[in-house]
Amino acid sequence: MEPVPEGTFILSKDITKEKELDEELKRHREHLEDLVVERTAQLEAVNKELEAFSYSVSHDLRAPLRHINGFIDLLNKGVSHTLDEKNRRYLTVVSQAASHMGSLIDDLLAFSRMSRAELMKTRVNLRRLVTEVITELKTAEEGRKVVWDVGTLPVVEVDPAMMRLAVLNLLANALKYTRTREEARIEVGSTRNDHETIFFVRDNGVGFDMKYVDKLFGVFQRLHRAEEFEGTGIGLANVRRIIQRHGGRTWAEGKTGEGAAFFCSLPDTTRKG
Numbered sequence: 001m002e003p004v005p006e007g008t009f010i011l012s013k014d015i016t017k018e019k020e021l022d023e024e025l026k027r028h029r030e031h032l033e034d035l036v037v038e039r040t041a042q043l044e045a046v047n048k049e050l051e052a053f054s055y056s057v058s059h060d061l062r063a064p065l066r067h068i069n070g071f072i073d074l075l076n077k078g079v080s081h082t083l084d085e086k087n088r089r090y091l092t093v094v095s096q097a098a099s100h101m102g103s104l105i106d107d108l109l110a111f112s113r114m115s116r117a118e119l120m121k122t123r124v125n126l127r128r129l130v131t132e133v134i135t136e137l138k139t140a141e142e143g144r145k146v147v148w149d150v151g152t153l154p155v156v157e158v159d160p161a162m163m164r165l166a167v168l169n170l171l172a173n174a175l176k177y178t179r180t181r182e183e184a185r186i187e188v189g190s191t192r193n194d195h196e197t198i199f200f201v202r203d204n205g206v207g208f209d210m211k212y213v214d215k216l217f218g219v220f221q222r223l224h225r226a227e228e229f230e231g232t233g234i235g236l237a238n239v240r241r242i243i244q245r246h247g248g249r250t251w252a253e254g255k256t257g258e259g260a261a262f263f264c265s266l267p268d269t270t271r272k273g
């Protein structure tokens, strides 16, 4: 046998090793991809189950609540004039609590309906959508001084009804949590990074403590008391779910007493023009 020149021999050995490594990497990658697919399927199944659960719970809670409300009405008509002030107040508190529970149930039902509804994507001019929602909200301004500053916003391919709900929730919050300001300033705008558009709403309102930022987007999670600012705490949960369903992310920044900013990213697959 001809002796193999040393250099060639080393080279061929290296290539074999590289090939083996490549194959191994490929196997690992494929295994990882399988795992991700499997995990995603599992998560989707759990999500579906949770959505079905909250749908049926909120649906089923309505019947007993109707009963409670019916009997509160009967008590109000039948005996409230015979009660002293303290007991009348008890009846009022029960009635208010039942009505608040009704709002919570309705909101939860709407939330799970929205989570289950099919996405119907079309081209939506975000700037026009924002302008329409602001016009709608003007009636809620009640003589307040509110400066709306709307920047450039893109045309996107999204579900128009869902996107409107997300925008409405963010703008209504900005309007609500600036209520104590002499002049409210609400900025709506967008920026871009290399693969997504980021839509944001910033206000100079009461703000919030960043310590609790993770809670804001949860169902029924509120950082402000109902006596101060009314609400059920479902708005931002809706926003998060809607944006997630479009493949985007949501986050917030705030400082107590100094305002807040809410961000939604929309992946480039939703960008149109």
Ligand SMILES: Nc1ncnc2c1ncn2[C@@H]1O[C@H](COP(=O)(O)OP(=O)(O)O)[C@@H](O)[C@H]1O
Binding pocket: 169, 173, 174, 177, 203, 205, 206, 207, 208, 216, 217, 221, 222, 223, 224, 230, 231, 232, 233, 234, 235, 236, 237, 254, 259, 260
């Ligand atoms: N613009 C904002 N400024 C300060 N805090 C906010 C703002 N928007 C939302 N939050 C906080 O996040 C919580 C959850 O918001 P949301 O889900 O819309 O519920 P709600 O408006 O019914 O309170 C609010 O209770 C409030 O504490």
Ligand SMILES: [Mg+2]
Binding pocket: 169, 172, 173, 231, 233, 234, 235, 236
């Ligand atoms: Mg809200």
